[in-house]
Amino acid sequence: MKAEIIAVGTELLLGQIVNTNAQFLSQELAALGVDVYFQTVVGDNAGRLRQAIEVARSRADLLVFTGGLGPTQDDLTKDVLAAYLNKPLVLHQPSMDKIEQLFSSRGTHMVESNRRQALMIEGSTPLANSAGLAVGIGLSEDGTHYMLLPGPPREMRPMMEGPGKAWIQHITGQTEPLFSRQLKFAGIGESNLEAALLDLIDGQTDPTIAPYAKEGEVAVRVSTKAPTEAEAAMKIDATVDKIKERVGEFLYAQEDIPLEEAVVRLLRASRRKLASAESCTGGLFAEYITSIPGSSGEYSGGVVTYTNEMKHKMLGIPMEQLEGEGAPGAISESTAALMAERILQIADTDFGVSLTGVAGPSESEGKPVGLVYFAVAERGKETRVFTSKFSGSREIIRVRAVKAALYRLWQTLASAE
Amino acid sequence: MKAEIIAVGTELLLGQIVNTNAQFLSQELAALGVDVYFQTVVGDNAGRLRQAIEVARSRADLLVFTGGLGPTQDDLTKDVLAAYLNKPLVLHQPSMDKIEQLFSSRGTHMVESNRRQALMIEGSTPLANSAGLAVGIGLSEDGTHYMLLPGPPREMRPMMEGPGKAWIQHITGQTEPLFSRQLKFAGIGESNLEAALLDLIDGQTDPTIAPYAKEGEVAVRVSTKAPTEAEAAMKIDATVDKIKERVGEFLYAQEDIPLEEAVVRLLRASRRKLASAESCTGGLFAEYITSIPGSSGEYSGGVVTYTNEMKHKMLGIPMEQLEGEGAPGAISESTAALMAERILQIADTDFGVSLTGVAGPSESEGKPVGLVYFAVAERGKETRVFTSKFSGSREIIRVRAVKAALYRLWQTLASAE
Numbered sequence: 038m039k040a041e042i043i044a045v046g047t048e049l050l051l052g053q054i055v056n057t058n059a060q061f062l063s064q065e066l067a068a069l070g071v072d073v074y075f076q077t078v079v080g081d082n083a084g085r086l087r088q089a090i091e092v093a094r095s096r097a098d099l100l101v102f103t104g105g106l107g108p109t110q111d112d113l114t115k116d117v118l119a120a121y122l123n124k125p126l127v128l129h130q131p132s133m134d135k136i137e138q139l140f141s142s143r144g145t146h147m148v149e150s151n152r153r154q155a156l157m158i159e160g161s162t163p164l165a166n167s168a169g170l171a172v173g174i175g176l177s178e179d180g181t182h183y184m185l186l187p188g189p190p191r192e193m194r195p196m197m198e199g200p201g202k203a204w205i206q207h208i209t210g211q212t213e214p215l216f217s218r219q220l221k222f223a224g225i226g227e228s229n230l231e232a233a234l235l236d237l238i239d240g241q242t243d244p245t246i247a248p249y250a251k252e253g254e255v256a257v258r259v260s261t262k263a264p265t266e267a268e269a270a271m272k273i274d275a276t277v278d279k280i281k282e283r284v285g286e287f288l289y290a291q292e293d294i295p296l297e298e299a300v301v302r303l304l305r306a307s308r309r310k311l312a313s314a315e316s317c318t319g320g321l322f323a324e325y326i327t328s329i330p331g332s333s334g335e336y337s338g339g340v341v342t343y344t345n346e347m348k349h350k351m352l353g354i355p356m357e358q359l360e361g362e363g364a365p366g367a368i369s370e371s372t373a374a375l376m377a378e379r380i381l382q383i384a385d386t387d388f389g390v391s392l393t394g395v396a397g398p399s400e401s402e403g404k405p406v407g408l409v410y411f412a413v414a415e416r417g418k419e420t421r422v423f424t425s426k427f428s429g430s431r432e433i434i435r436v437r438a439v440k441a442a443l444y445r446l447w448q449t450l451a452s453a454e
Numbered sequence: 455m456k457a458e459i460i461a462v463g464t465e466l467l468l469g470q471i472v473n474t475n476a477q478f479l480s481q482e483l484a485a486l487g488v489d490v491y492f493q494t495v496v497g498d499n500a501g502r503l504r505q506a507i508e509v510a511r512s513r514a515d516l517l518v519f520t521g522g523l524g525p526t527q528d529d530l531t532k533d534v535l536a537a538y539l540n541k542p543l544v545l546h547q548p549s550m551d552k553i554e555q556l557f558s559s560r561g562t563h564m565v566e567s568n569r570r571q572a573l574m575i576e577g578s579t580p581l582a583n584s585a586g587l588a589v590g591i592g593l594s595e596d597g598t599h600y601m602l603l604p605g606p607p608r609e610m611r612p613m614m615e616g617p618g619k620a621w622i623q624h625i626t627g628q629t630e631p632l633f634s635r636q637l638k639f640a641g642i643g644e645s646n647l648e649a650a651l652l653d654l655i656d657g658q659t660d661p662t663i664a665p666y667a668k669e670g671e672v673a674v675r676v677s678t679k680a681p682t683e684a685e686a687a688m689k690i691d692a693t694v695d696k697i698k699e700r701v702g703e704f705l706y707a708q709e710d711i712p713l714e715e716a717v718v719r720l721l722r723a724s725r726r727k728l729a730s731a732e733s734c735t736g737g738l739f740a741e742y743i744t745s746i747p748g749s750s751g752e753y754s755g756g757v758v759t760y761t762n763e764m765k766h767k768m769l770g771i772p773m774e775q776l777e778g779e780g781a782p783g784a785i786s787e788s789t790a791a792l793m794a795e796r797i798l799q800i801a802d803t804d805f806g807v808s809l810t811g812v813a814g815p816s817e818s819e820g821k822p823v824g825l826v827y828f829a830v831a832e833r834g835k836e837t838r839v840f841t842s843k844f845s846g847s848r849e850i851i852r853v854r855a856v857k858a859a860l861y862r863l864w865q866t867l868a869s870a871e
Binding site for chain 2: 046047048049050051052053054055056057059060061062063064065067073074075076077078079080082085088089092096107108109110111139142143148150151167168169191249313315318319320321322323324326327328330332333336337338339340341342343344346347350351383384385397398399431432435
């Protein structure tokens with residue numbers, strides 16, 4: 038099956054946002070065995086959107102739209118496709134109920150335009166939106182398949198991964214369904230991982246092995262077609278064993294979970310608790326951990342001590358450690374160790390993790406941008422301190438530092454299992 | 455002039471990289487007053503690239519290619535366009551000299567395929583590559599203009615900003631460039647904002663007014679063409695005044711900055727300091743504030759008190775307030791107020807912001823998912839507490855809660871100005 042991705046939105050044509058949706062959808066479609074031959078971006082304009090549909094229909098069997106399902110006058114995708122196919126728009130009552138419920142729970146009045154988000158093209162399959170109000174659509178007509186997804190990635194991604202994927206598997210009628218397993222790695226870069234697996238990636242045709250970077254982590258997708266899940270699992274297991282022989286120490290999960298979730302699970306399994314003390318990462322470590330539902334059982338809390346005064350007040354670190362002639366300074370191995378140990382004591386947890394460094398854009402305490410000290414303190418054990426020099430923007434340095442600290446914590450927990 | 459951007463590369467269709475080139479080129483072309491109506495991505499395949507050229511020619515005057523100018527067999531853009539236009543490829547001697555020089559300076563032998571990077575289509579204008587070997591091309595033929603740029607951003611960007619821009623100014627003659635201003639709003643949803651501005655949006659043709667949602671905030675872009683920036687600013691100012699009359703209280707910036715940056719700027723301007731105490735948002739408020747470079751001058755730090763014990767230990771909130779028969783509980787107006795007041799005292803800052811609530815996925819203390827209490831404490835003033843019921847996933851609830859607290863803090867700072 039040949040697919041074309043059509044992203045709808047004038048903000049893309051003006052360069053105000055980058056088309057990450059096309060990348061995500063390309064990966065998902067590739068994993069489903071669907072070939073993407075073209076990606077198109079078109080603005081919020083009925084005439085040109087219709088033109089894009091005509092062109093795409095002539096060269097693809099499956100048109101995957103993203104964007105233009107919202108409540109505003111700019112959101113035209115459903116209207117234009119309905120007119121093109123000469124079909125009416127009909128109300129999807131469950132979506133309408135959801136919208137009305139939301140507004141009444143807020144105690145506010147529904148703006149009439151919100152009704153638009155519950156409309157479907159007659160004869161289409163609804164694709165539920167777990168993260169927003171606009172219902173998605175799957176529709177097959179005259180041998181062409183149309184899938185309409187919302188534009189905001191937070192809504193589009195779960196819709197594609199859930200009902201969207203199921204609908205594509207249905208229309209492709211794969212007798213041998215495709216089974217995939219994601220292997221998630223941390224503590225190793227994408228190019229090093231790929232170099233270690235290069236001959237496997239090139240030589241292996243079934244299962245296939247495809248690495249890709251994923252928000253500060255690296256993933257490898259192992260895919261095969263098989264009549265049953267059990268048979269697929271056997272084939273995939275054999276390939277995973279080969280991969281483990283080479284880079285097993287960096288493999289933290291055989292499913293698509295972020296590193297922080299693997300950490301929270303190991304804490305839960307060993308009934309241990311964590312606290313954090315952050316400087317340069319400004320709360321990002323805490324935010325990653327608490328993004329995992331139910332993490333309050335494993336994470337007691339922490340501090341963001343962005344100034345020396347706060348490191349002193351909140352953690353009791355002596356000012357002589359932080360400032361003055363000959364002091365190690367806030368950005369040092371010994372301060373990282375103290376921060377981790379103090380938060381462990383104060384919060385009375387089993388682990389304390391700390392991060393202190395230079396996120397940039399300019400150097401600090403004479404230390405270069407990207408230099409980060411981080412520590413893992415464990416009750417009754419010697420504190421381990423790590424030093425890394427990360428590259429990239431302020432944002433990327435912060436993410437990489439947090440992931441590096443999470444990796445060391447994961448390692449400690451995993452080796453104790 | 456109508457333009458289409460054509461990015462060439464199978465890695466884009468597989469989702470291995472994200473198409474940042476399209477974003478960059480869209481911004482550059484908009485600044486040159488060229489309307490981008492479509493962006494297309496096509497793989498390294500001669501037949502499909504030719505198809506893409508045919509389609510683009512039918513709907514655009516200027517085709518801007520990026521990618522496929524390198525030395526390998528996959529790099530087809532020049533060959534395919536030359537064949538399509540029925541023109542021969544000719545050697546660009548200065549580029550060839552540069553390639554040979556490079557290889558001789560390295561003391562290595564030039565691989566024959568590198569010669570391909572010095573080829574031009576007969577009759578075209580060379581666009582010098584200051585950061586690489588492949589020469590770019592500008593070519594006008596039968597009323598259509600073609601610009602060929604390399605794929606690697608570090609080569610493509612300077613080529614576009616230098617010789618590419620000059621060539622486009624040459625082919626467009628004297629057009630009036632487009633000027634835009636972004637208005638950023640918080641504390642109001644996209645549909646409510648649009649409802650308030652609907653007649654303006656529909657009636658206004660110059661400047662144009664276009665609203666769009668942007669990562670938990672709402673933006674409105676006001677655009678006009680004018681001979682000079684000063685004339686554009688006058689026209690845009692008049693439109694902004696009309697918008698302000700209706701929704702001025704929600705307008706936090708007339709440029710594309712996030713709400714947290716507007717907050718940090720107001721703190722800086724008034725030389726005041728902030729601290730935070732978070733429960734349900736788990737460090738996200740701190741992370742947003744500290745994502746702004748240099749915010750350590752305005753943000754002292756804060757705590758993530760994810761358990762009642764931590765609220766007691768770190769903030770000194772009495773356990774009777776948090777637990778037991780008749781206690782208000784951790785998720786309450788009075789606890790939100792206490793958290794904000796205590797962190798202000800402990801950190802000795804001018805403002806303390808707190809958040810406590812239910813991010814989900816399940817209810818807590820018998821309170822529903824999405825219910826969040828947040829408070830802004832100000833030195834010497836009465837603490838203000840707010841209650842909101844947010845909808846969406848755990849992640850979205852956390853983002854919306856943080857943005858709501860930032861909005862209330864911004865309001866306090868802005869009204870004191």
